[in-house]
Amino acid sequence: MSEGSWWRDGVVYQVYPRSFADANGDGIGDLAGIRSKLGYLADLGVSALWISPIYPSPMADFGYDVSDYRGIDPLFGDIAGMDALIADAHALGLKVILDFVPNHSSDEHPWFRESRRSRDSVFRDWYIWRDPAPDGGPPNNWLSNFGGSAWTFDPATAQYYLHLFLDRQPDLNWRNPVLREAMYESMRFWMRRGVDGFRVDVIYHVMKDAAFRDNPPNPAFREGIDADAHRFLPVHTADLPETQGIVAAMREVVDEFPDRVLIGEIYLPLERIVAYYGENLTGAHLPFNFLLIGTDWHAPTIAGLIRRYEAALPAGGWPNWVLGNHDKPRIASRVGAAQARVAAVLLLTLRGTPTMYYGDEIGMQDVPIPFAEVRDPFELNEPHKGLGRDPQRTPMRWFPREGAGFTRGTPWLRIGDDVGTCNVATQADDPESMLSLYKALLRLRRETPSLSRGDIRVLEASDAVLAYERSHEGERVVVLLNFTDQPADLPIPEPAGRVLVSTHAGVAEGALRAAEARIYRLV
Template structure:
């Protein structure tokens, strides 16, 4: 199997429907990928220009963060028209050209659908807030004030403060789990569900191959608007919101992750199935993330895959943490499918978040390519980019502005992609970029790494190739992991193929014994990989071994 699909004609119908299972998805944040018109902001035409580079990585698909019409209060995650392109990014014709180019390169295209909420400038909300008796009066979540004028309940916004905003026209509060300019849609309304399913059909008819579904467990709220209970201080986590945010002080029983959500997800999957489309859902739940992942991906009538925040966490994953996480997945999501990621547009880039050396970053990437599930990599991750330091006066993210300086927001992971180290604005734009270029990132530009055999970029290419060369790594079963100190070992199996995976997640050398049999190295083309065929093996600090069992 090759690292990328040579042409769509070579894909069987069955393979097309299962391309996502074990696939590698490359996330593109369009504002920061490539500017084609000199306004300092990335756009769809810029993505089209850079798609040959993406295809060269060997990934199966791209996921593009929102490009819909939007006032950009939350940089596209506040949609005012689901079926058009914001002029900042181009027009529908630019999207069609990008889609055609991606398909010609064998890349599938997933788009980021933000269904839980809209912008307050969406025509739906304009009509809904205009009165209590119009056609869309119940399209959003409205609640009466308590007798003392305070909000309907104690629900909190991820972006700080109450999740309720007073609207003087309706004399009611509306729910917003994020910014006050992002009112939540009411999924208890059949008309809302139908409108959103029509949005999905619009893009599927246009030719997209699937969706990344933002905040998938936020769709449905408790119709009775019951208060969330408090959570004990020792049980508070900071997976969904930063530690300084009291959002973490509640057990979110009623504002999200409601069982009623499953019915809508089944309707959405039914819309997708005739197209052979796939969806990956983002599960933002600090207490039940993996359990919800299991619920939402069980069987073949819900979502294809979901990801939680375990490997997007702030603490460097130890061997025991990875084992505990995978054991947990085996208990609660045995019939489901996970999609793993270390970085994305919402978290500090993982080399900085986990304080990794280059060797450690390469080891974690190889581990990602060996885990059961699908994998997402975030633009620039393949270059080993650290988090950019964006000064307060240059911040764009309202989240960072709100919680500065304890939490600096998401701008540091969203700075422009670095293409050419010695070009003006690193080849991203001919103008002043919307976020400053990071000097610590510029030296890691694509043109510098292309010519180095041992570069991070070429490591990612080889590890993705290794994954695609093995049915066991793509879709096979995964044994229970063993964690001994920093050493993590496990097997992947598919039919007659058995792959042994060993990772030293620490600085000190260790020794391991290969399982019985003769083994051949699968990572022999990956610089830094340990080679062994049998017996005891010395594994250096941050060393790894991936080997296939030889047929008898």
């Protein structure tokens, strides 16, 4: 791939490090485990691995509570191991993307320890401190995304500190220029070591209202069903106009190094997602588009989403698509095993950069976790609302045996009862498996410029079937997807061309079989 094109032409693969591969047998995945599987990722055909946080952390939120932005937690390894992983990945043609967590640190970070020591500390303004309200309570009605008030009182200094997540994750004050430069230098630290870019955690939260005004009530809030944080609309705690300046500054730092990428985690409506490309594309290269995760699995609905997203993109903005991640239920659990195959074709044939979640390529589903074994603080803070994220974070299955080839110890989360069939080794020998389908799709994408960089045109969508065309420099490909569990007539005349891939074995022509997707090369 040409300079600057890897993140456009390629496919990103998310690794949740606790659950990918455990080399030392403690039941928790580590860098040595990831390093041992780089050959698998190269053979699979992805272009980059995005590694969720591996920084030093007390693990209150499994690494999203960072106590040192320039180190590696001993649970995962050390700096030398990270350097070796980066070198090995690059030798295999793989890029490495790290998670960057700028909204908050751990309460055990030296910066916060110094900040809370005294109101006169030089680090005091690196975090967000406020006096109590007149009644002695929190300064305003802002709520934590994990439940309860976003303010915790510190008796030693008689002020509250802000935390939009756990009370052990105090929010950093991005209005402080010294804090900003320290964070930018942490980004440079990793890029100097060869990291190829960052996925920036909750980038849309980093700036908060300077006047600390209350958030307005959410009229759509459902008591006992919705997460407590949705009780109010986050108009003063998310997506503030000043955020765009921070994103642009992060982009400037990334652009100091050749051929790097900046990806932003953004859970916002479509028109706000695309704003994070920035003025004249000076923001994130890829503001994450999560809209497929929450969209109804229905051909006309997906067709409408594609059209709206393509129309909303700024001139020159490169699209991207995501089917799942460590925070949301797995695609195979959302739509079922048969439709998960259709989803694979959709993800890898839409225009833009796809991001895969580890295990989706073998059809992993959410694993039920008994409450006594729950590890996720979200579920522990708001129990029995179905908000927990443990089910989609369970260990990768490499072999059909105890421990699934993930660990020789006791896994940190249970593995699941379908490990006998849902594992890499078994599926590698089955030409009709989900893994074989993903490999075929990734190979086709690499070999077919219209799929990696071509234009897209939605041809038609019936109640059952979505049809679209991808084209590039005279090469044309048509994709047909049946979103139902019944045979379906094509909404367009059958393309006059060769079937390159079908989700089903046997002859692929005429009406689509139940849950079948096909890719045609036009003649």
